[in-house]
Amino acid sequence: MPTILAVDDSASMRQMVTFTLKGAGFSVIDAVDGVDALSKVKGKSVDLVLTDVNMPRMDGIALIKELRALPNFKFTPILMLTTESGSDKKSEGKSAGATGWIVKPFNPDQLLATIKKVLG
Amino acid sequence: MGIDISQFLDTFYEESFEGLDIMETNLLALDAGQVDDDTINSIFRAAHSIKGGSGTFGLMDVADFTHVLETLLDEMRDGVRPVTSEGVSLMLSSVDVLRDMLTALRDGNEIDTARVSEVHADLETMLKGSVAAAKEDQTVAETANAEAAPQASGDGWKIVFRPMVQMLKTGNDPVRMIKELDELGELSVRADLDDLPPLEDLDPEECRIGWTMELKGDVTEEAIKEIFSWVEDECELNIEPLAAAEVPETEVAEEAEAAPVAEPVTEPATAPAAVEVSATAPAPVAEKKEAAAPATVKKAAAKDSGSIRVGIDKVDVLINMVGELVITQSMLNQIGEEFTMDKLQKLQEGLAELERHTREMQENVMRIRMLPISFAFNRFPRLVHDLSQKLNKKIELKMSGEQTELDKTVMEKIGDPLVHLVRNSLDHGIETPEVRKANGKPEVGELLLNAYHQGGKIVIEIHDDGAGLNTDRIRAKAIEKGLIKEGENLPPEKIHELIFHPGFSTAEQVSDVSGRGVGMDVVKRNIKDLGGSVEVQSEAGVGSVFTIRLPLTLAILDGQLMRIGDQTFVIPLVSITESLQVNEAYIKSIASDTELYKLRDEYVPVLRLHDVFGIEPDSKELVGGLLMVVEGDGQYAGLFVDELMGQQQVVIKSLESNFKPVEGVSGATILGDGTVALIIDVAGLVQLARKRNRRGQGQNIAA
Numbered sequence: 001m002p003t004i005l006a007v008d009d010s011a012s013m014r015q016m017v018t019f020t021l022k023g024a025g026f027s028v029i030d031a032v033d034g035v036d037a038l039s040k041v042k043g044k045s046v047d048l049v050l051t052d053v054n055m056p057r058m059d060g061i062a063l064i065k066e067l068r069a070l071p072n073f074k075f076t077p078i079l080m081l082t083t084e085s086g087s088d089k090k091s092e093g094k095s096a097g098a099t100g101w102i103v104k105p106f107n108p109d110q111l112l113a114t115i116k117k118v119l120g
Numbered sequence: 121m122g123i124d125i126s127q128f129l130d131t132f133y134e135e136s137f138e139g140l141d142i143m144e145t146n147l148l149a150l151d152a153g154q155v156d157d158d159t160i161n162s163i164f165r166a167a168h169s170i171k172g173g174s175g176t177f178g179l180m181d182v183a184d185f186t187h188v189l190e191t192l193l194d195e196m197r198d199g200v201r202p203v204t205s206e207g208v209s210l211m212l213s214s215v216d217v218l219r220d221m222l223t224a225l226r227d228g229n230e231i232d233t234a235r236v237s238e239v240h241a242d243l244e245t246m247l248k249g250s251v252a253a254a255k256e257d258q259t260v261a262e263t264a265n266a267e268a269a270p271q272a273s274g275d276g277w278k279i280v281f282r283p284m285v286q287m288l289k290t291g292n293d294p295v296r297m298i299k300e301l302d303e304l305g306e307l308s309v310r311a312d313l314d315d316l317p318p319l320e321d322l323d324p325e326e327c328r329i330g331w332t333m334e335l336k337g338d339v340t341e342e343a344i345k346e347i348f349s350w351v352e353d354e355c356e357l358n359i360e361p362l363a364a365a366e367v368p369e370t371e372v373a374e375e376a377e378a379a380p381v382a383e384p385v386t387e388p389a390t391a392p393a394a395v396e397v398s399a400t401a402p403a404p405v406a407e408k409k410e411a412a413a414p415a416t417v418k419k420a421a422a423k424d425s426g427s428i429r430v431g432i433d434k435v436d437v438l439i440n441m442v443g444e445l446v447i448t449q450s451m452l453n454q455i456g457e458e459f460t461m462d463k464l465q466k467l468q469e470g471l472a473e474l475e476r477h478t479r480e481m482q483e484n485v486m487r488i489r490m491l492p493i494s495f496a497f498n499r500f501p502r503l504v505h506d507l508s509q510k511l512n513k514k515i516e517l518k519m520s521g522e523q524t525e526l527d528k529t530v531m532e533k534i535g536d537p538l539v540h541l542v543r544n545s546l547d548h549g550i551e552t553p554e555v556r557k558a559n560g561k562p563e564v565g566e567l568l569l570n571a572y573h574q575g576g577k578i579v580i581e582i583h584d585d586g587a588g589l590n591t592d593r594i595r596a597k598a599i600e601k602g603l604i605k606e607g608e609n610l611p612p613e614k615i616h617e618l619i620f621h622p623g624f625s626t627a628e629q630v631s632d633v634s635g636r637g638v639g640m641d642v643v644k645r646n647i648k649d650l651g652g653s654v655e656v657q658s659e660a661g662v663g664s665v666f667t668i669r670l671p672l673t674l675a676i677l678d679g680q681l682m683r684i685g686d687q688t689f690v691i692p693l694v695s696i697t698e699s700l701q702v703n704e705a706y707i708k709s710i711a712s713d714t715e716l717y718k719l720r721d722e723y724v725p726v727l728r729l730h731d732v733f734g735i736e737p738d739s740k741e742l743v744g745g746l747l748m749v750v751e752g753d754g755q756y757a758g759l760f761v762d763e764l765m766g767q768q769q770v771v772i773k774s775l776e777s778n779f780k781p782v783e784g785v786s787g788a789t790i791l792g793d794g795t796v797a798l799i800i801d802v803a804g805l806v807q808l809a810r811k812r813n814r815r816g817q818g819q820n821i822a823a
Contacts, residue, residue, distance in 0.1 A: 010169045012132035020123055054168045077291035083172055099291035100350030105175030108123040120296055
């Protein structure tokens, strides 16, 4: 089953995303920010990354840059979880190497639909 | 799928309240002039999380409200809006509104919509006056574009899609997009391989293929754009209705280059944005009633059982102990399996160990309930900030001992009495800057909150350097209310105590800050209900100190163990000032049973603990023995003991609940070897010594 890295500093979002993904049969690695995420996927590869943008210590944009520099993450789909007003962040994330984004607020069904599309 | 997202609401509320606390603390820092990126960023991040979460969990009122707040913060963060004190005040009010909204939603209560709309409108007004009002809300532009876009004629669309070479490196797969298009209608695809280099030059990480597609069916242009939305900056995309797509292919490609479809989407559209800003104001007000308390929220409130956050270190200790327990258990198993009488001692040892581990475990589980008092103190910076503005006073708040731990239940119940006392000190205690200046005091008044453990109690002090209690006025009022008789001669302390009498208020003007005379008596009753006490010390013109003492039945204490005869006692480490060997030259006897010891320039009374507790000591000879100098309530005493033992943390067990209150003893504890040791209440003991002294002097006088 595909493994998904889910990064969000908000515990409720993390719970919701993890619960939804696990319910759909994915394995989930969750992390509270960029630093945590990098340490948790060190030397591993995952099938998809979901990351919040605004986070303490290392934000989503910096995380995407770091991940893209890793050989294991060169072509891994990386989706930003971002709010509508975050247009600047969308393009900033895109230039950092993000595949796309899921606009907050989203519900579990929307999340799964997007992920299934990306994973094919 | 149908996942019930209300199950995450508890977590959302908890983290939102934490976020609001962070916002408040940092807003206060901003107000104090600390305008730096970190501060603004933490405020923004907290607001942003609340907005995202509330939207996700269907709390649209909260999301709408936070959206405006977030926009303001975004402008401050980007430096296009200066940080003003009005701005900070408005945002502090917004924090309050959000806290109230979330509390109401969590508890299934009505939201105060009037207050929400009021602050919401204020935020909108502030936002409108901004240089960058039109900056955000590309969403409107997007929707406007979508509406303006031609709808599908039913014939379908011709789509020319030419990814840029690096598109694969963002994890985007053209095949996925083509598959998605295929799901929309009848799709025919032709690959353009013109750019494809010969095989030996081929870089597999580059995308050198383009596609021209015809999609037939009743599909909107928006649906097609949606599929390519992630890559709009990484490709050339041209979408045209099939009927109009009679232009030769090459020209289409050129057109696409000249006017990429991506452009209108990212371009800010100022006109519709202005419409949006004014439109959002009335909308939430109208929606509020229906959305105030959705059913899911009520359900969540019902199952809210409260939660506490526990430091990792405390959990680690527990895990360690569980490990020890498991080891002990397997050891006992082994003994039990092939038990013979010669293993009896081993069995007993094992059982003793099991008992010790279980007890330690119990104590440490208790510790989980202990929280630093900073949880209760944290609300005061804000309170003092708001009140001093309201009262036109200048007040500096200082806090110390915030890490002093107390039981969560006690903490929750002491919150309101503390607020009342602080309000009272601000309102009645500290004078206005003019008055202070006239009295030769610094303009800025000082309020100090202090907490510490003393004799198995937590002591919370509220100091102010204000005017102090007005003894004459209190006396007059008390006579008027018939609490005391005219001409009754009471010392000032007794008169000050009258303020805790029911129905007593000296404020000449009833203010909305410290209420209408229901107050101090309620404070005292609440504290008494917790088994504690409150007292006031005050000096006219200098200030007042309110001291709250609360029992700490579950407190952990850093203790010094000492022995008298065969009994072990624990003395709170903080009470010990020094320990010394008694030198004969410094002993002074006043009466037959009163001894003093000269400690540098002072005399301290010697307390023979073996007398106090009726124990047969190793030695009754002071000279050469050990004297432990302790301090309680500002008074010193020398405790004569046999031996000093180790220092350790002990869990206080209440004597009151297990036995009865004993003078000079604050509680008991069970030591690692299972014996019970009494914990000495130093303040009580020192008082006991003073009483004995007085008795002694009295006898002298009588004789």
